[in-house]
Amino acid sequence: MAKLIVDGIEIDVAPELTLLQACEAAGAEIPRFCYHERLSVAGNCRMCLVEVKGGPPKPTASCGMNVRDLRPGPNGEPPVVLTNSPMVKKAREGVMEFLLINHPLDCPICDQGGECDLQDQAMAYGVSGSRFIENKRAVEDKYLGPLIKTSMNRCIHCTRCVRFTTEVAGIAEMGLISRGEDAEITSYLEKALSSELQGNVIDLCPVGALTSKPYAFHARPWELSKTESIDVMDAVGSAIRVDVRGREVMRVLPRLNESVNEEWISDKTRFIWDGLRTQRLDRPYVKADGRFRATSWGDAFATIATRVTSTAPERMGAIVGDLASVEEMFALRELMAALGVASVDGRQDGTALHPKFGRASYVFNATIAGIEEADAILMIGADPRREASVMNARIRKRWRASGGKLPVFTIGAPVDLTYPHVHLGSDPAALQHLDAGALDVLNAAQKPLIVVGQGALVRHDGLALLSLAAKLATEVGAVTEGWNGFSVLHTAASRVGALDLGLVPGEGGRDVAGMIDASAKGELDVLFLLGADEFGAQHLGPNTFVVYIGSHGDTGAHRADVILPGATYAEKSGTYVNTEGRVQLGNRAAFPPGEAREDWAVLRALSEALGRKLPFDSLAQLRAKLYSAHPEFAAIDTIPAADPQAINTLATLGGIVRPEPFVPLIADFYLTNPIARASKVMAECSALARSGHSIAAE
């Protein structure tokens, strides 16, 4: 530890801290533009100047100087740093004047207005006028794709965007060209950026040079009401803030959560919001003569009741989609139990995971933050870049921290992960007969991480592959005291919650594939879909009466006979369990449109119409029931313990592995769920990704 005095306050900090961090630890506020905690130090904006006593008689950029580099006084006194001396004030005013020389004063028409670092800091450190009477320079705006709007006159060359894309996102597609007055940020190619994390440069940009294109000129920050919530686009469960004006979601921003998403979110998370407005189911519908007819809740319930009461429980089933919250899945489970229906499945993708093997068999045991401790990684049938973009950034962070030495092996369809990795093979044989070199590396690793993706688990031999991976994990010492490297990567926000609730077929019940099969054979008469759109509704037989509860008119709703309009994740308070098994609570930011209601309330009302009234009348009562049945859901923001013994059991299962190669699980990153498929922005990104990125990769 090193002692220093900041503005008269003596503090003791780690010597590797920068002066800026030390000053903050002492409670001093240091203005900055280029410095960012999660990016490398650039030291080019000069806004963080401080005065250091005993050093050279000039202001020092506090972001680039380490505490250990300070010299003590002649008699060993701690070094003195001043953050608000007259010299510092004068220096910062000078820097600000320089920054504003070429910055247009167009704040009234700038989208960053109201949340602009430059605007705020100019208020604090700026002077009232400028001595610069010459013309300001003009810079051409650049094209960066459908998500990021540029206004390069405003750029102050902090290079945060360049450092983010290069370091975190792993695409070296932006750079600073020329120098001095001619310096410009550019992507060189006038092509859309190819990262799934590019939207984060909007938050990083301290001025209005890079702003959100879909959000452009729609709202001002001070007219938005902000709700903290949880993202459901993938199974990472990123912390988000949903900004709403009136009834409409205007944008989604990341929140800080060191254990999950740090401060990044994927583009799907950020730009999905226009999908919340289109294709919405806003009132109940009943299909008559092949056409949907808008109707009342009472009529819709009566239609369902007629059908359900005349059907035996064995001939009914329920499938849960990817975006459902724990509350509505609990309500569905209770309702199905009351009806005596055993064919209930919360795994619409057909994954082999099953709660009977224990919690450790289906969660990301190593945890997302734990990735930073892993010293060797093997991924089986997983593509974290598309299945969990933010988590991929964490793996990349680990790779960078290792100095590019972290060994990463993949088995599965070849993918570009933004960091080097050794592709051991595309078929399961590569796992059955693991490369000797890779095995040695995993064996030698202290904390090997084995990631099993849904690309492996949704196969017919998914369980055998899971067992094989578990066997490997135990053999290479991935499951030890204090480290559990056996990790399942989920892709759906609802899946771990569904498995925790035990939403799998009961005694004599059918799973998803079984229900589709039975429907085709005419053995399934009633099927409830809770937001399920991706299980293959087109394969259902014509005689199955389908009840769809959900928010968007997607494949499930198209096949339905009765549609009950539900709420999206932004319109309900719900519990979600991410791939680590972390229980998180999302909050309601807006209200569902028209007559749509929160899904749990729809199920509760339906239960009454079916004569099986569920024992709760409010969300609080539902949660009380839920928590008494499953206390782990009450522990918000924690990961309930999972017994690693489950992995040993899993390893002994065995099974026959088939030789077919793995296929990519996510064909289109931008169109994985009904909200995304309703979004224009996502459609544009998807079209670009299909046509343009191959060129942009040049």
Next chain:
Amino acid sequence: MTDDTAVDDVEIEEAPEDEIIVLAQKWKKKRGSLIMALHELQGRLGYVPRESAMKLGREMGVPLANIYEVLTFYNYFKLESPGKYIISVCTGTACHIKGSPKLLHGIEDELGIKEGESTPDGEYHLQGVRCLGCCGLAPLASVNGKVYGKQDVTNAHGLLEQVKQDQPMHVAAEATDAE
């Protein structure tokens, strides 16, 4: 300077692919060697064409972004073909005293272009540069690396005639054989 192992055809748009591969292999393993590779590339072609920069990036595993950051940072690197004859008139102190501004203006008038420009036919590119390191020969100009010393500042025409006669060609940069 190396001997006149000149590239015969200055107007080729890019170096042959295998040459770039050889170049990349040579510098790939040395850290911070991008400048040297680009230097050599420009030595061969007189400038760095975009296609060649892309190929070099691919072969060396350096993102195009980094290559352009370097290319545009240093004035020395040229992104467009500067012309067959690059005339660099020294404007350093000694040459200045000896009247090099007059020589520069003379050439400007003679070619009908300004300093930093190329003639429309692509034959000449004129630039003012700082000290070329042979002040004893002031005032001087260099054309494609060939030095023309002790010039008569009032006779720009004579210098150009001499250039036409000599036809000096680009030569590979010294860096080729360095290290």
